[in-house]
Amino acid sequence: MWKKLMFFVLTLCVLSAKSQYVDTAQVIYFNDLNQLKQHKSPQWFNDAKLGIFIHWGLYSVPAFAPTKGSIRDIMDKDRRAWFMNNSYAEWYLNTLRIKGSPTYEYHKKNYGLDFDYYKFSETFNKELAGWKPEEMAEIFKNTGARYVVLTSKHHDGYPLWPSRVHNNNMTEAAQPVSRDIVGELTKAVRDKGMKMGLYYSGGLDWTFNRTPVLGIRGLKISTPHSLEYANVADAHLRELIEKYQPSVLWGDIYYPDQGNISGIVADYYNLIPEGVINNRWGASGLSDFSTPEYNKFESIQEDKWESCRGLGYSFGYNQFEDDSHTLSSTELIHLLIDVVSKNGNLLINVGPKPDGTIPAIQLDRLKELGEWMKVNGEGVYDTKPWQVCSGETVSGKEYRFTQKGDKLYLIMFEKPEKEEVFKNLVLKTGTELSLLGNHFTPKWKQNETNLKIDFPGDISGKHAYVIEFSALPGCVIE
Template sequence: MHHRSLARRSLLARAASLGAAAALPPRPATAAPLPQGAADRHHRYEPTPESLARHRTATWFRRDKFGIFLHWGVYAVPHWGDDDWSSEWYLYAMNASAKGGVHERHRRVYGAGFPYDAFIPRFTAERYDPRSWVRLFERAGARYFVLTAKHHDGFQLFPNTASDRHSVALGPHRDLVGDLFRAARGTRLKRGLYYSLGEFYHPALGTPPVNPYTHEPVPYTGYRPVDDYVRQYAHVHLRTLVDRYDPDLLWADGQGSHDFAGGAGHIFRPARWDWRGDEILAHYYNRAELRPHPKEVVVNDRFTASHADYAVVEGDKPSYPLRPGPWEACLTMSRSWGYMDPTYRIKPAVQLVRLLVDIVAKNGNLLLNIGPRPDGTIPGWQRERLLAIGAWLAVNGRAVYGSRPWHRAEDGAVRYTVGEDGAFHIIPLSRPSGRLSLPADLPLRDGDRIRLLGHPGGPLDWRRTADGCEITLPTGGPPGPGGPEFPVVLRAVRGVDR
């Protein structure tokens, strides 16, 4: 994640690892080996624009609408940021001497001789219970999740042969990706993985880490020297994630070439660079397609490939436009993407529900981020907000899941969706009182019945007026979960209620 959107010399000799690399654990369930003749029964993708363009966005992605993003890694240990830097950018921020908040605080709290990698042993995950995470996601009404398999600091939550900078060799000594994927097996949750293509600092990118106070070289813990960062490192990681865990979604990031000044240096990749994204997409699509029972998978638009299944809009925006193609808004609950304590700019639950409604009405998905602690627990204020969203969806989910946009997404503070069964949904972002006046061109016909979801009463009275239509709302307390500030859903159907 970009640090400003609330979220992101010579080569060193091989760095000394903090611990010996552990043997790879048994593989979780993955795609079956490709049977002989499978390519004849299904379409094989080639790493070319023409071939990849045949891939269509997964039906489940367009239907499911709501997912959970998880930024979890070593940066959860210092868990600190400021107005310039989100916590998951700590490694870069401690090098930004010209923007001294994190840089000076690190010196004061940990000392100039304490490198970022000294946090790795403190990233323990000792209370990590992936089954409880999965239960929380289900209770939140989420239909998919995306876990940061590797963020910009280069620490990997999965074992692999390209590096020893991972959670089985170091820190937790657990396959954190595999544990969560196994816990979600057998649920309706689709499973996704985030992967940062570039890194803040990496010897093979020409950006070996240095002490930000002395400017002397420091080891890059777990580094195995490579000549080709893309082929021998990034693609090994990505193929491991695809082949070992069989994800339903791949979410790329860290693909650009940036220098945000402040003395922290150039990051992610050199100016002229090729991630060879078409090769990864073809491999991923083929693993999903060339099996006895093909499955639908999706990738976002950050692989710098010739194709993408959907677009990403990152961070809070003044407004979101109605888009014809599939897209996803990824947002945080607060200032930071990674765990930060104390935190600020925390969005109340009602704001998160309103954002979900607004984004879905405009043909998008909401990928809502949480940041677990280094011990693997999810802060209570994050859990409370997820459960509030889930309670709202339990009553009003028919206006969200499987919905599609109407030709106009909004009128003032009212949003519209069309359900899978053709029902028309009118969603005021906060509960109106008395009568709700709406434009005349809404697809309402004489004899249609309108109900307020979550309200025990019968159909609402409504009538046409000289310049529109008017719906009489019930008196009394708010329907369903939340209070009067939460969105409500008016469901209009043809002739009889469903």
């Protein structure tokens, strides 16, 4: 009770201190599901478009998962095969507990079946000594990300901050994290002008329930249902919110039935007026945005959403992933454009090594994305969907639309030819065109249904090409 009272007092103090910056009519939230469900994603999140997800923990030490395909590839063929052949390295402990799985065999061969997973904390803490959070944050900034989300605690139950909350179920082999990863990265990210968010696994904690997940239905069975776990999860979340004040609170799987997630979310919204939560908090139905994983919507969505996935098949670091398992730079950029055109953000994941370095393949993709965004970000950041999200030229080249104010952006997935004809697009008289990153002015002609654009110069750039229209088209002929 004392902690809840202090948290409420702290909330009021923060709101008072911020009163000169926020609307004095700021809504005060209560533990009321109907009221909480009226909360909407803030403008900064709607405008951000690109975030970096970080899966980092003890699983980064063995850094193993089968590379038989992405979650969608495997489940489309046989849903029952996924957990046995889980390509998520961060699920190492669960897959290890499935006798005969590739991870079980890998662990037996390289460490022995008597080796406690939590003993990886020794290596993790040793490697962590050389981590430079400022350098990591600089990489994300140069990528063009506007926010970062770190796994504060994944399903293995190992926290990446010096928590005051004691977990009686953690094995003796687990050494507490030697550095405040959450705190140090939060400061570094904010120092670079980005928002910081925190992931927390509420639905699964394998220190409380050691029953391995064998199928989708098993997720609920493997969720700890004890009051003890609910109290730990509640205390963890309150600690993270009070200490680090994350701009994004990103839950996963479910949340314990006996937990007080609605009360926590109410306090969170009050403490952080521009805070935002995802849709994975269980039966409460609380959500500011949805989170398709290794998936995306095929049409414009009225409500905000965020597509999350790894650059490869795994979120956590998998030392056996190579180029053939990883999105190309072009695929990554096209994914971002497609998601943004439909009212989404892209939360693209990196899986650092135990020492905090990002694998070279992933670093290459981030660098290419950042270089493209420096030239073409005008057509991505702060935009909203237009009346349609996509189209194609007469020759079959795909493109996507975004809109910012009175400007329209047409983003081509292939390099334009000297002359391109765009179907069913009618411009207003006097509309001016530019091709971002190029110094010539495209010329255009209009007939009743199609738009012809001539590109008079040598076109520079790669991956995708952004045409800016100074005025919104008068109509699109469907």
